[in-house]
Amino acid sequence: MRTPLKHSITVRVNGAEYRHEVEPRLLLVYYLREVLGLTGTHIGCDTTSCGACTVILNGMAVKACTVLAVQADGAEILTVEGLAKDSQLHPIQEGFWEEHGLQCGFCTPGMMLAAIQILARNPNPTDDEIRHGLDGNLCRCTGYQHIVNSVRYAARKLRETNQEAIPSAGGGR
Amino acid sequence: MIPAAFEYHRPSSVKDALKMLQDLPDAKLLAGGHSLLPLMKLRLANPPHLIDLGRIDALRQIRADRNILVIGAMASHWMIESSESVKRHAPLLAETAGKVGDVQVRNAGTIGGSVAHADPAADYPAALLALDAQFVAEGPNGPRVIAVDDFFTGVFSTALDAHEILTEVRLPFQDAGTGSAYLKFAHPASGFAVVGVAAALRMNGGKPARIRIGITGVGPAAYRPKAVEELLVGKPFEARTVAEAANLAADGVDVNEDLFASSEYRAHLTRVFTKRAVMLAGERGGARSE
Numbered sequence: 001m002r003t004p005l006k007h008s009i010t011v012r013v014n015g016a017e018y019r020h021e022v023e024p025r026l027l028l029v030y031y032l033r034e035v036l037g038l039t040g041t042h043i044g045c046d047t048t049s050c051g052a053c054t055v056i057l058n059g060m061a062v063k064a065c066t067v068l069a070v071q072a073d074g075a076e077i078l079t080v081e082g083l084a085k086d087s088q089l090h091p092i093q094e095g096f097w098e099e100h101g102l103q104c105g106f107c108t109p110g111m112m113l114a115a116i117q118i119l120a121r122n123p124n125p126t127d128d129e130i131r132h133g134l135d136g137n138l139c140r141c142t143g144y145q146h147i148v149n150s151v152r153y154a155a156r157k158l159r160e161t162n163q164e165a166i167p168s169a170g171g172g173r
Numbered sequence: 174m175i176p177a178a179f180e181y182h183r184p185s186s187v188k189d190a191l192k193m194l195q196d197l198p199d200a201k202l203l204a205g206g207h208s209l210l211p212l213m214k215l216r217l218a219n220p221p222h223l224i225d226l227g228r229i230d231a232l233r234q235i236r237a238d239r240n241i242l243v244i245g246a247m248a249s250h251w252m253i254e255s256s257e258s259v260k261r262h263a264p265l266l267a268e269t270a271g272k273v274g275d276v277q278v279r280n281a282g283t284i285g286g287s288v289a290h291a292d293p294a295a296d297y298p299a300a301l302l303a304l305d306a307q308f309v310a311e312g313p314n315g316p317r318v319i320a321v322d323d324f325f326t327g328v329f330s331t332a333l334d335a336h337e338i339l340t341e342v343r344l345p346f347q348d349a350g351t352g353s354a355y356l357k358f359a360h361p362a363s364g365f366a367v368v369g370v371a372a373a374l375r376m377n378g379g380k381p382a383r384i385r386i387g388i389t390g391v392g393p394a395a396y397r398p399k400a401v402e403e404l405l406v407g408k409p410f411e412a413r414t415v416a417e418a419a420n421l422a423a424d425g426v427d428v429n430e431d432l433f434a435s436s437e438y439r440a441h442l443t444r445v446f447t448k449r450a451v452m453l454a455g456e457r458g459g460a461r462s463e
């Protein structure tokens with residue numbers, strides 16, 4: 001078979017616009033890591049199971065190992081690199097820091113992006129709702145309790161400071 | 174893991190998509206990609222052409238049309254789980270959508286992709302059987318309607334033709350007197366249904382006047398345990414009679430077996446979950462629990 005046509009895509013990632021010619025089979029996670037150099041988005045399983053590759057695409061948490069870069073054409077994307085603003089940590093980052101939500105840190109970017117999806121839909125979740133919302137994210141280190149505490153911390157902080165859980169660069173409102 | 178090379182196409186209307194599907198050899202439709210892309214990464218599927226339905230906005234709509242709820246094939250699991258209209262008119266489907274996979278999967282995956290893929294352990298088929306759904310498929314000769322009882326034909330197979338596009342799932346409104354429930358025994362690793370039972374029943378004077386049950390995860394395709402339904406209609410609704418009827422839930426079925434659940438264990442779970450789902454649906458429909 002002849003080499004498939006490349007497609008031109010335009011995306012806004014963490015507020016900055018990019019345009020590239022990509023092969024249709026390029027997965028979004030490889031586009032972010034290898035084309036844009038944003039290696040904060042991790043690849044754990046590459047089989048849609050672990051959630052390490054979670055990013056926010058047009059306001060929705062998705063597993064970037066199971067989305068084609070061409071599907072994201074025109075999208076607003078938020079990765080872990082876009083969470084902090086002007087060296088001010090996002091409340092979810094602050095939560096993981098204060099509540100010891102990470103050990104090795106491999107799952108952390110995906111956990112934080114899934115967490116802000118939960119908080120965008122439910123600003124005051126119970127522990128059960130947090131756990132249920134993190135069903136798609138695996139952590140091999142923490143045993144999860146500190147992650148739940150971190151999300152609860154972020155929920156409180158977001159409410160107190162009246163902030164949107166998903167910053168606008170991710171396509172959130 | 175990287176899929177084999179393919180050509181990518183992005184039609185903006187069902188008409189264009191349909192034309193591509195007829196013209197491009199061995200083309201596959203791409204919906205949320207959450208069944209197809211994993212298969213392509215494992216090279217279990219190597220379509221030379223992908224036709225992305227993601228930009229056809231008309232396919233994403235959820236609307237009420239008189240007393241029919243019309244759900245576009247590209248509506249995501251999250252849209253269905255959170256839609257006020259689905260929660261009001263087909264609460265069983267909203268409940269089921271909320272039990273598919275995880276948050277990220279529900280954001281990406283679609284009802285059309287799920288039913289077209291027809292995984293024997295998928296959740297929707299159970300609810301769609303219980304709700305007496307209809308499917309609208311667009312083909313080269315125009316649209317046709319397929320009843321749910323004829324739709325799921327076997328392991329990963331449906332009544333859809335390779336040259337057709339599923340455009341809508343249509344559901345009669347669940348009326349106020351209808352109680353429903355979807356109960357799922359999720360596989361601890363994959364989250365798919367080891368057994369999933371959906372029940373919808375309308376009570377009349379303490380007796381089920383109408384009942385439909387859908388069971389997934391158990392046989393090659395989701396099915397209705399008609400013997401159970403028949404035993405329950407018009408009989409007093411009591412835990413003992415429900416349990417007796419539910420004992421027939423896996424009869425005559427070629428019950429699946431895998432590393433996690435033997436066919437004997439799965440058949441047992443089927444009977445237990447059928448009893449529980451019917452009891453819960455009855456309670457929600459206004460029956461007293463004994």
Ligand SMILES: Cc1cc2nc3c(=O)[nH]c(=O)nc-3n(C[C@H](O)[C@H](O)[C@H](O)COP(=O)(O)OP(=O)(O)OC[C@H]3O[C@@H](n4cnc5c(N)ncnc54)[C@H](O)[C@@H]3O)c2cc1C
Nearest residue numbers: 202204205206207208209274282283286287289295296339
């Ligand atoms: C980690 C994980 C966990 C999951 N857990 C569950 C679970 O618990 N329960 C469950 O039910 N599912 C589960 N799924 C499957 C998920 O629900 C998929 O989203 C769904 O099965 C497929 O929908 P899709 O939109 O992603 O379709 P795609 O993957 O894009 O397509 C699937 C198939 O359907 C065809 N197709 C798509 N749209 C149409 C159409 N409109 N007309 C005709 N053919 C079409 C495609 O060509 C393809 O063959 C899980 C998936 C993952 C990755």
Ligand code: FES
Nearest residue numbers: 044045046051065
């Ligand atoms: S790398 Fe995408 S889910 Fe694990």
Ligand code: FES
Nearest residue numbers: 103104139140141
């Ligand atoms: S902190 Fe190590 S995997 Fe979660």
